[in-house]
Amino acid sequence: MFKTTAEVGGMGHSIKRKxxxxxxxxxxxxxxxxxxPGMVYGQLVRSPYAHARLKRINTEHAxxxxxxxxxxxxxxxxxxxxxxMPTLSGDKQxxxxxxxxLFQSQEVAFVVAEDRYTAADAAELVEVEYEELPxxxxxxxxxxxxxxxxxxxxxxxxxxxFHWEVGDRKGTEKAIQEAPVKAKVDAFFQRCHPAPLxxxxxxxxxxxxxxxxxxxxTSQAPHAHRTLFALVGGIPENNxxxxxxxxxxxxxxxxxxxxxxxxxxxxxxxLGVPVKWIETRSExxxxxxxxxxxxxxxxxxxxxxxxxxxLRVKTLADHGAFNAAAQPTKFPAGLFSICTGSYxxxxxFCEVDGVxxxxxxxxxxxxxxxxxxxxxxxxERVVDVLxxxxxxDPVELRRKNFIPSTAFPYKSPLGWTYxxxxxxxxxxxxxxxxxxxxxxxxxxxxxxxxxxxxIGVSSFTxxxxxxxxxxFDIAGxxxxxxxxxxxxxxxxxxxxxxxxxxxxxxxxxxxxxxAQELGIPAADVTVEEGDTDTAPYGLGTYASRSTPVSGxxxxxxxxxxxxxxxxxxxxxxxxSEEDLEWEPGKFFVKGAPGKAKxxxxxxxxxxxxxxxxxxxxxxxxxxxxxxxxxFPFGTYIxxxxxxxGTGEIKVRRFVAVDxxxxxxxxxxxxxxxxxxxxxxxGIAFMQQIDYDENGNVQGGTFxxxxxxxxxETPNWETDKTTTPSPHHPLGAKGIGESPNVGSPAAFxxxxxxxxxHLGVRHxxxxxxxxxVWNILKEKGVTG
Amino acid sequence: MAKxxxxxxxxxxxxxxxxxxxxxxxxxxxxxxxGLTGTHVGCDTSNCGACTVVLNGKTVKSCxxxxxxxxxxxxxxxxxxxxxxxxxxxxxxxxxxxxLQCGFCTPGMxxxxxxxxQMNPNPSEEEVRWGISxxxxxxxxxxxxxxxVQFAAKKMLDNKAAAQGGRE
Numbered sequence: 001m002f003k004t005t006a007e008v009g010g011m012g013h014s015i016k017r018k019x020x021x022x023x024x025x026x027x028x029x030x031x032x033x034x035x036x037p038g039m040v041y042g043q044l045v046r047s048p049y050a051h052a053r054l055k056r057i058n059t060e061h062a063x064x065x066x067x068x069x070x071x072x073x074x075x076x077x078x079x080x081x082x083x084x085m086p087t088l089s090g091d092k093q094x095x096x097x098x099x100x101x102l103f104q105s106q107e108v109a110f111v112v113a114e115d116r117y118t119a120a121d122a123a124e125l126v127e128v129e130y131e132e133l134p135x136x137x138x139x140x141x142x143x144x145x146x147x148x149x150x151x152x153x154x155x156x157x158x159x160x161x162f163h164w165e166v167g168d169r170k171g172t173e174k175a176i177q178e179a180p181v182k183a184k185v186d187a188f189f190q191r192c193h194p195a196p197l198x199x200x201x202x203x204x205x206x207x208x209x210x211x212x213x214x215x216x217x218t219s220q221a222p223h224a225h226r227t228l229f230a231l232v233g234g235i236p237e238n239n240x241x242x243x244x245x246x247x248x249x250x251x252x253x254x255x256x257x258x259x260x261x262x263x264x265x266x267x268x269x270x271l272g273v274p275v276k277w278i279e280t281r282s283e284x285x286x287x288x289x290x291x292x293x294x295x296x297x298x299x300x301x302x303x304x305x306x307x308x309x310x311l312r313v314k315t316l317a318d319h320g321a322f323n324a325a326a327q328p329t330k331f332p333a334g335l336f337s338i339c340t341g342s343y344x345x346x347x348x349f350c351e352v353d354g355v356x357x358x359x360x361x362x363x364x365x366x367x368x369x370x371x372x373x374x375x376x377x378x379x380e381r382v383v384d385v386l387x388x389x390x391x392x393d394p395v396e397l398r399r400k401n402f403i404p405s406t407a408f409p410y411k412s413p414l415g416w417t418y419x420x421x422x423x424x425x426x427x428x429x430x431x432x433x434x435x436x437x438x439x440x441x442x443x444x445x446x447x448x449x450x451x452x453x454x455i456g457v458s459s460f461t462x463x464x465x466x467x468x469x470x471x472f473d474i475a476g477x478x479x480x481x482x483x484x485x486x487x488x489x490x491x492x493x494x495x496x497x498x499x500x501x502x503x504x505x506x507x508x509x510x511x512x513x514x515a516q517e518l519g520i521p522a523a524d525v526t527v528e529e530g531d532t533d534t535a536p537y538g539l540g541t542y543a544s545r546s547t548p549v550s551g552x553x554x555x556x557x558x559x560x561x562x563x564x565x566x567x568x569x570x571x572x573x574x575x576s577e578e579d580l581e582w583e584p585g586k587f588f589v590k591g592a593p594g595k596a597k598x599x600x601x602x603x604x605x606x607x608x609x610x611x612x613x614x615x616x617x618x619x620x621x622x623x624x625x626x627x628x629x630x631f632p633f634g635t636y637i638x639x640x641x642x643x644x645g646t647g648e649i650k651v652r653r654f655v656a657v658d659x660x661x662x663x664x665x666x667x668x669x670x671x672x673x674x675x676x677x678x679x680x681x682g683i684a685f686m687q688q689i690d691y692d693e694n695g696n697v698q699g700g701t702f703x704x705x706x707x708x709x710x711x712e713t714p715n716w717e718t719d720k721t722t723t724p725s726p727h728h729p730l731g732a733k734g735i736g737e738s739p740n741v742g743s744p745a746a747f748x749x750x751x752x753x754x755x756x757h758l759g760v761r762h763x764x765x766x767x768x769x770x771x772v773w774n775i776l777k778e779k780g781v782t783g
Numbered sequence: 784m785a786k787x788x789x790x791x792x793x794x795x796x797x798x799x800x801x802x803x804x805x806x807x808x809x810x811x812x813x814x815x816x817x818g819l820t821g822t823h824v825g826c827d828t829s830n831c832g833a834c835t836v837v838l839n840g841k842t843v844k845s846c847x848x849x850x851x852x853x854x855x856x857x858x859x860x861x862x863x864x865x866x867x868x869x870x871x872x873x874x875x876x877x878x879x880x881x882x883l884q885c886g887f888c889t890p891g892m893x894x895x896x897x898x899x900x901q902m903n904p905n906p907s908e909e910e911v912r913w914g915i916s917x918x919x920x921x922x923x924x925x926x927x928x929x930x931x932v933q934f935a936a937k938k939m940l941d942n943k944a945a946a947q948g949g950r951e
Contacts, residue, residue, distance in 0.1 A: 026821015503885025
């Protein structure tokens with residue numbers, strides 16, 4: 001790969017982010033900052049019950065309040081055929097309830113008023129009469145033949161959504177039966193919520209004069225959302241413009257279409273004025289895409305030597321009231337079958353059953369490439385349990401079973417072809433950096449003194465960059481992505497993308513790819529995303545797919561431009577194309593470096609002096625269909641100290657060695673790792689959306705749904721190895737999710753390791769001081 | 784609807800006024816009555832700190848007080864941090880140290896850090912962490928925010944020393 005100068009700022013340069021200037025001045029433009037003339041406000045009325053029949057809705061008092069413009073109910077939507085909408089997982093979901101409600105905080109009515117305070121007042125005045133029904137919160141009970149049927153709209157008369165399996169059932173069973181050593185773990189990956197700091201919302205603006213609908217919305221996938229609005233709402237797609245302005249974090253929460261968006265659109269269609277709808281934090285936590293809620297069992301077998309022989313995984317997936325996950329069509333449990341992780345397992349089998357409960361709908365991928373977090377957590381947990389069975393150091397067991405670096409491309413027993421990896425290199429680097437041997441010695445000393453210290457290791461493998469079109473689509477739309485690159489006459493450029501940044505720094509990194517490929521300084525490249533009127537079609541940003549898919553599209557588009565630029569350069573230099581060579585920023589005649597044309601000169605010629613027979617202009621579009629996914633990996637090591645008296649856990653150190661292939665901007669990559677690890681910390685120790693037996697949400701505010709602050713968060717120690725992806729044009733792999741996927745197991749393994757001598761083998765997340773204190777009490781350990 | 788009240792507040796050095804309902808939150812006054820949308824709302828329970836502004840020299844979460852309570856006060860928001868067309872050292876620090884990603888918490892973080900450095904011009908890492916502990920960030924993991932604040936502290940101290948040196 002060519003090296004560019006710092007001034008050009010291609011791959012590998014930590015250039016400062018272009019987007020920062022507006023954010024640090026308070027000049028970002030988030031959805032709630034959009035204010036249109038005549039705009040009014042919407043507010044949802046939500047169900048206080050988790051399961052109840054809707055007997056009567058009285059909207060009279062609400063409508064009578066001064067300033068109220070409309071109250072829309074499910075019955076009103078039903079008349080327009082819009083009471084239900086499709087989810088991104090082949091199910092359907094109520095927009096506003098008709099007949100009954102299925103989870104607490106479900107959308108029941110939509111009030112529109114002149115200002116947000118009046119809208120809130122009016123929502124209080126909507127009278128809804130409910131008749132309570134029996135509530136199901138335990139997914140295991142959902143499958144009981146006597147369980148109440150939650151979704152009586154379906155032909156299938158039970159609460160089962162899907163069964164999905166992959167691998168060799170019989171061979172795996174036999175291998176496990178015959179193995180001398182076995183280990184098993186029942187691990188519940190709790191329901192949690194991505195909780196981006198900006199909640200979801202939109203401004204829907206139907207211009208009745210032109211028939212054109214503009215929706216400013218918190219969307220990670222604006223193009224797909226436009227198509228769905230057209231298909232479901234019957235509005236011609238050319239009359240819909242979706243704009244994702246600045247997005248205040250997404251983490252998967254802003255992939256689905258929510259009832260509030262649809263209600264705002266319907267209200268604007270009806271009233272002919274722009275309608276703003278912005279969730280409160282409680283609405284966000286209680287009703288929009290949650291993640292995980294996977295009840296998993298893993299069994300693993302090994303020879304006495306520690307060589308692993310088979311893995312069997314069985315999972316019950318709680319999707320809540322509607323299967324509103326955003327999953328590729330062929331993968332109802334996402335990419336969960338990456339659960340064999342970094343290990344060369346000869347046999348494996350994995351099955352997942354999805355069920356309904358009276359909880360908020362979802363299972364979206366929270367900073368995760370479709371259920372990869374669950375898979376990585378499970379394998380890294382059960383490997384530790386196996387190490388305990390074998391009385392072997394967990395590091396030794398891992399290294400004994402790693403897929404060797406010589407085995408790539410590696411075909412996993414569950415059907416994936418891993419592109420590249422060197423797991424032992426990352427492990428070795430992490431061990432050296434943390435001082436593993438010394439830490440084990442320290443732990444031994446501390447145990448003698450009765451002090452609790454734990455070391456947790458996680459050597460995860462990710463699977464990102466969905467994906468190849470023969471396998472991947474969402475709601476039928478293939479998961480390619482795109483870049484449209486135009487070079488202006490003066491050599492500056494604009495590239496427009498099918499993705500949408502929510503903080504990942506796309507305005508900087510895509511510009512760096514153009515800089516790398518064309519030698520045009522990144523500072524001279526404008527990156528635009530999120531406006532479906534101007535950007536090329538794409539499936540958006542989630543599943544760490546921006547760099548693997550759109551990043552590749554950018555490189556290919558730039559190479560198309562370079563090919564054309566070569567023809568123009570040949571014309572300008574009066575040389576044949578074969579005699580030209582490229583170095584970043586210019587073509588020159590072989591052996592005569594003085595005879596050269598810069599990309600800026602070539603761009604100018606493309607508009608002022610292009611060769612006869614060649615089209616004028618210098619631009620290219622690429623729709624990139626990746627040949628495979630990419631497989632980032634790494635080793636994380638966490639050190640915890642536990643206070644015997646209080647059960648409090650302190651993360652003393654955390655070493656993260658990541659390998660995401662070739663890096664575009666090291667500063668941004670490091671920032672992504674810091675952020676992902678902090679979310680992993682929150683998930684391991686704090687974040688849970690729990691329900692009581694009546695289906696009441698127990699984590700519906702930031703007072704109950706705890707997130708890490710600067711005080712609980714340690715300093716992260718990061719490092720890297722570099723194993724390029726062989727099939728990505730830049731050798732890059734994607735990084736945003738690795739730290740969130742790989743870290744929960746490291747935290748949990750550390751806590752379990754601290755308590756393993758007491759016979760503790762597993763603790764479910766979130767591991768709170770209260771849980772640890774109870775375990776210590778039970779084991780007779782006192783402060 | 785209660786009778787509207789006239790509220791006068793000096794915001795970023797400029798006298799501003801609007802007639803609003805007594806129940807209007809200060810954050811809505813700033814964002815909607817004055818059109819200064821840099822101050823954000825991220826929760827309903829005063830936990831996230833995205834709405835932090837400096838009121839009479841102290842940080843407040845502007846979602847937690849009414850506009851009428853701030854009548855007659857002086858307020859600094861993120862839009863008032865620059866002076867003479869120059870970024871404040873904190874703004875510079877956040878950019879230089881990659882102290883932001885999605886940018887949504889950034890205005891609140893900047894205002895909390897601003898007040899911290901007013902009280903404690905040379906904070907330790909731990910003091911910075913406590914100083915911003917009322918502000919949630921979901922993207923950065925805080926580490927680079929801490930670096931950004933320390934970058935700014937150093938720059939402000941250096942500037943002060945240079946100014947004093949210049950006078951001598």
